[in-house]
Amino acid sequence: MKILIIEDEVRIASLVQQGLEEQGHQTVIAHDGLNGKKLALQKDYDLVISDIILPGLNGIEVCREIRSAKPDMAVILLTALGTTDDKVDGFDAGADDYLVKPFDFRELLVRIRAVMNRKGGTSIAKSDILKYADLELNNQTKIVSRSGKEINLTPKELKLLEYMMQNSERVLSRAEIAEKVWDTHFDTGTNFIDVYINYLRKKIDRDFTVKLIHTKPGLGFIFKEEA
Known part of the structure; x- marks a missing residue:
C-alpha cells in the first residue's frame, strides 16, 4: 500500500516508516498538519496515519479535510490523548481507528489490517x-x-x-x-x-x-x- 505518515516527532515517524516499509509498503512522511493535508489531498494514498497534536493544523482537522474530499481514504489517528472524549472527536472527524501512544508496532499492523479489511481490502480504488x-x-x-x-x-x-x-x-x-x-x-x-x-x-x-x-x-x- 501507499501510506502517508503525518507525525511531527521525527523518531516516531522514522520508526513507523521503517516498520511499514519492512512490510513492503511505500511510505511518505509529513512533519506538520498543513503539509500532511496538502499531500493527502493532492495524491492518492491507501491509508493515512496521523498524529493528532501537530504543528500548523491538528490531526482532527486534517482527518476532517481528508474525509470531506476523499471519503474512501482510510485514516488511523495516533495520539497521546486517550480519553473517551478524544476518541469520539477523532471518530466524529471521520477516523477509521484510533491508537493511543505508546503502542506496540504489532498492534498498529493489526489495526491497519482490520481497517483495510473493513474498507474492502487493500484494493481501494485509486483516482484515475x-x-x-x-x-x-x-x-x-x-x-x-x-x-x-x-x-x-x-x-x-x-x-x-x-x-x-x-x-x-x-x-x-x-x-x-x-x-x-x-x-x-x-x-x-x-x-x-x-x-x-x-x-x-x-x-x-x-x-x-x-x-x-x-x-x-x-x-x-x-x-x-x-x-
Whole structure:
C-alpha cells in the first residue's frame, strides 16, 4: 500500500516508516498538519496515519479535510490523548481507528489490517486522475493537460511524468528514475534520463511561468511548483 505518515516527532515517524516499509509498503512522511493535508489531498494514498497534536493544523482537522474530499481514504489517528472524549472527536472527524501512544508496532499492523479489511481490502480504488497545481494526468484516457491545454506525450514521457507526479516534492535520483520508469540500472556513462527530462520539461513547462520540473545539481530532479 501507499501510506502517508503525518507525525511531527521525527523518531516516531522514522520508526513507523521503517516498520511499514519492512512490510513492503511505500511510505511518505509529513512533519506538520498543513503539509500532511496538502499531500493527502493532492495524491492518492491507501491509508493515512496521523498524529493528532501537530504543528500548523491538528490531526482532527486534517482527518476532517481528508474525509470531506476523499471519503474512501482510510485514516488511523495516533495520539497521546486517550480519553473517551478524544476518541469520539477523532471518530466524529471521520477516523477509521484510533491508537493511543505508546503502542506496540504489532498492534498498529493489526489495526491497519482490520481497517483495510473493513474498507474492502487493500484494493481501494485509486483516482484515475493525477493532479498537481494546474497539471492533470488522466490514467484512463492518457490525456495530459495544463491549465486546460492538452499536451501530447509519448508513452515513455507519460510514464516518467506519472512517476514524478506520484513522487512530487521529493528529489528523485537518476538511478531511481532509471529503475522505476525504465526498469533498468542507471549507466553513468549515458544521459538518457536527462534527455527525457528535457523532452518533458519543454512540453510541460516551456509555455508556463510557474515551472514544475527542476534540476537539483548532483542529486537529480524534483517535481514541485516554483516560479
